[in-house]
Amino acid sequence: MGFNDWNAFGCDVSEQLIKQTADYFVSSGLKDAGYQYVNIDDCWMTHERDADGRLVPDAVKFPDGIKGTADYVHGLGLKLGIYEDAGTATCAGYPGSLGHETTDAQTFADWGVDYLKYDNCNNKSDGTRQDFVNRYTAMRDALQATGRPIVYSLCEWGQQQPWEWASDIGNSWRTTGDISDNWASMLSILKSNVSLAQYAGPGHWNDPDMLEVGNGGMTDTEYRSHFSLWSMMDAPLLIGTDLRKASPQTMSILLNKDVIALDQDSLGKQAAVLSSDGGRWVITKELANGDRAVALFNETNQPQHISTTAAALGLPAVKGAYQVRDLWQHADYQSRGTLAATVPAHGTILLRVSTAKGALADLPLLDTATTGTENRLQPGRSTTVTTTATNLGLVPSLAVDVQLTAPDGWTVQAQSATRRAVLSTGRTLSSTWRITAPADAEVGSYPLSGTVTSWDPRHNRTVTVPLTGQLNVAVPPPAGTSYLSDLKWTSVSNGWPPVELDTSNGESKAGDGHPITLGGTAYTKGLGVHAPSAVEYYLGGHCSTVTATVGVDDEKSGKGSVDFQIQADGKQVADSGVLTNAMGGQPITADVTGSQTVQLIVTDGGDGNDSDHADWADAAITCS
Template identity: 60%
Template sequence: MRHPHTRTTRTTRLRLAGALTAGLLCTAGLAAPAVAAPTRAPAASAAPALADGLALTPPMGFNNWNSTHCRADFDEAMVKGIADLFVAKGLKDAGYRYVNLDDCWALPNRDADGKLVPDPARFPNGIKAVADYVHAKGLKLGIYTSAGTRTCNSAGFPGALGHEYSDARQFADWGVDYLKYDNCNNQGVDAKKRYTTMRDALRATGRPIVYSICEWGENKPWEWAADVGHLWRTTGDISDNWGSMLSILKQNLPLAPYAGPGHWNDPDMLEVGNGGMTDTEYRSHFSLWSVMAAPLLIGTDLRKASQATFDILDNKEVVAVDQDPLGKQGAVVSSAGGRWVIAKEMKDGSRAVALFNESGTAQRIATSASAVGLPRATAYTLRDLWQHSSSHTAGTIAATVPAHGTVLLRVAADPHWAAYPPAAELGLAGSPLLEAATPAALTGTVTDLGRTPARHVSVSLTGPAGWTVRPTTATTAATLPAGRTLRTGWRVTAPAGTPTGAYGLTLRADYRSPSGQRVTTALPLTASVVVRPPAGTSYLSDLPWLSAASGWGPVERDTSNGESAAGDGHPITIGGTVYAKGLGAHAPSDISYYTGAACTKVSADVGVDDEKGAQGTVTFEIWADGTKVASTGVLTNAMPAQPLTADVTGAQVVHLVVTDAGDGNDSDHADWADARVSC
């Protein structure tokens, strides 16, 4: 699928037949205050899985679409280069096997015999030669087509509807090992029939081919496709931004009962390395896809990838969570306030536990060994899969998790727990919002979560060059007994004239286990230098925001959302009325402002922008310091702008939140027209 939000600019694409996964999407905004409890899935159907021995763990590999689309650099040289890098960079050793071609590999028309023709400019030696090259590396080749008369690209390459057996035979003869089968231009033919026909055609070739059903979750394939394909898309297309990744995560999480060996929920390809998110967010993306037992298909051009990207993709301990042979998808344990705990049962009896912070500020996230399903034990081992360090806990599983970050642990009831040092939980209390030249009081904590004491404990807090960071209480303890906490006060001052923005702080603790093993642990955090809005009434689009996240493309100032690129919006227009000022977003979105307890009112005219025709359904909310203080009902494109006003007296931070109204976020272009704050 090519993302539905772009259909107004690519008019040849088929519109979705219905809302994406209606009823399954958590309709929260991106801020912690707006998080809803996860929706529970119904009991899984009894549809048997394909008994062909394929995809017994989620497929791993590469697909070019997210990084190249149909650009000219998608060609034979790229495919061979990716295969070479799989071997050279150790990705093959980590488990990546499939090098998959997406749309645009063929000519626009079949030949006189009705056969598909590889584009000779892109693949001058044909697909079989590429497959042979990939196979010689010990890897496998995948290909793409659509369960329709044309594919999803606006150029309309040949689809397989009515040609299933002929096309499957060609794929098999070329040596194809994986088929991604899309959903465009399907002529209204029943989805189950279309996808079952291709299953039978692939089976008739006698070649083992992993079959990826890409019908976007429209017809709930998790309920019927376990004996049709090896994996099925549960959502629309992912895009390279935080809001998109988060929305897809929330749609896919409730479907855990339907996944297992040979039949997987597919929340779409990885965006890791494509540049639209931070490395912290990409680590969350990779961690969460792994704990969901999702296919891991790299979506970045590895020829241009940074070492940080390779470090994420090649984390074998995280990959092992995804590839665990038990085949369980992780389930939500809790999600209050955007503090997610997701636990995945592993074949060896351990649990992979993701502590995921959806919110824009650091949060303490805690659970217990019993809550994630482990048996009662004296103590448990904790393996941090990103820090590659081991410790033990008496039962508490907790960490302060940076904004948009994930701590991924493997926890086991281990009789040899005493061989590891006690786990130390670090935290920093107090407001992370600082006004320049004004001292801020923070409190650092180090807590022994283990059964044994931590000895020779020392703590430090460091900030950017030029900042003043001074302790106001003790920074050392000769012994920290099990379950006890060392608290240290800190006074932090940003120099006068420090520009507004986010700055890094690091809280570090050093200690020794009873056996003398030295442990160093660090907690990276973010402090924001802020300024209060000026006195009087100001347009919010003229003020700096603390954070801005949008479900498709960036938040825009004084224009609509437009599409995925920055600056591609239009004059804000709701119900035919044009507004010169405002904020253009796309659900789910969250825009936060520092108000410093100096403001009294936020107001705006809100609605769905006219640029999406008759599409789009959203709700608008205003939050003040974690409390929802104003909201609309469901608004549609057919409605004029609605006035929304909130009393924000005394609030330090105000959030402008838009949800997708529970029906998926297709075309949810949301305007905060004439948005103002009075201070």
């Protein structure tokens, strides 16, 4: 646990930044929460070694040198990390450690370094696994020879499946390419890393890369999911934001000791996936005291009801109730065995479940849901949704009252009973609501919110459980053939946002793309995306055909490989197969007759998403 400067600062690292971050670890409570390492990434050194072949800290950035910085950090009871590379040069072009392992390891030890991130750029590799093993083993042996305990983090991007061989070499190993500060990147890395639970354990960990929490590319809901899932996977928790400017919301995520306890649990058992149907994930983790943690994670763009049981988590049957703690709400409940919640889009409900008898007795546990919210309605039209409140606890819920609200300008009318004097154990109160969008509603997603309240006489209090929902306003394409870049999508995710209209993806800033060019042919219309990507359009059952020319844009000459797929109502109707930059543009056509939605999906082709600038050139749809 600690901090690394790269995600927020890149090459703008300095002694001042490291010292100020260390100070903030102490003053903010991060140190007390378990964060120890303050790590320096690339660009800390000069471009030349000294006469003795030793690395030289940049005197402008680090006037006290790395040793002086380490002494300061150690004086606060913290530890210092540093960066180097298993190649001839680092990723930013500074001297690498290939062939200098003994000198560099001793230099780090002399400076008082406690952690080494060892990257993989400019590696001069012959591409074999043995070369990777040899290069990373050479530094391991050099570090061990110094006699100083230094945590060794292998950063070879998962290229040679390090989980299969690195446990005897390092303390952690990157399983993927670099994370970026967006939902698509975080989700892609989760899916790669979560399946590797069998390889992790005390002293040897899968590393899905550093935290992006607080950098601004995701919502707080998405950042809570990021932090929850990394903790469930026993990932190194290395903060990657400017803590000097961190918001209270960011700090509340990073300082959640209930969640940190899962990551730091002494059993060291990475979480495993119980189910992930339809983007509704149930992920469980065994803990040292016999408890189970469970993440109810919603990958989708709509609120989802997700449910499991204590038995499915591997807990034994109990007489009475299971103790349940919601780790983000910091609330304690009891359950007869069912664990369920309506999870917001991109959200995570994180629970810790125990068979031990808790201090709280017979607390009611209400499970709430809002169904029918996946419906799309046009401006001025109405739809019907149903809310449910189910008593999962051991005692009746009293004076149950359901309230549902929509944004200003929308109309919400109850069509059935919304109150129940007594809701017995195992019973459900279902309420139907008619919701009307304003005539001038713009295309997009709109939140539904509400509460279910009940009276808890044992503790003389009102218990409030939130209701979550979402409605989508959508308009189908006009009759005839339209370019998709001229239409409004209903949802979008992209590996390097944003999706560009009528240009290539470019890089990470809006409007930095170039004319779409595939195999030397330029196109004036289309979508420029970056794998992994998914762009969804509402069709309303009125359309028949999607066509495009697809490929990796010429701006990534000789690089990139992707797979273009088209899904209609969640079913795949076209697949380009893996395409490389050298293959130029390839035609793709899909029959979407009668479908409500179409998704344009791009995957990374199975080899990571480096340089995967993918074009949907001349993407068009024909509708009646």
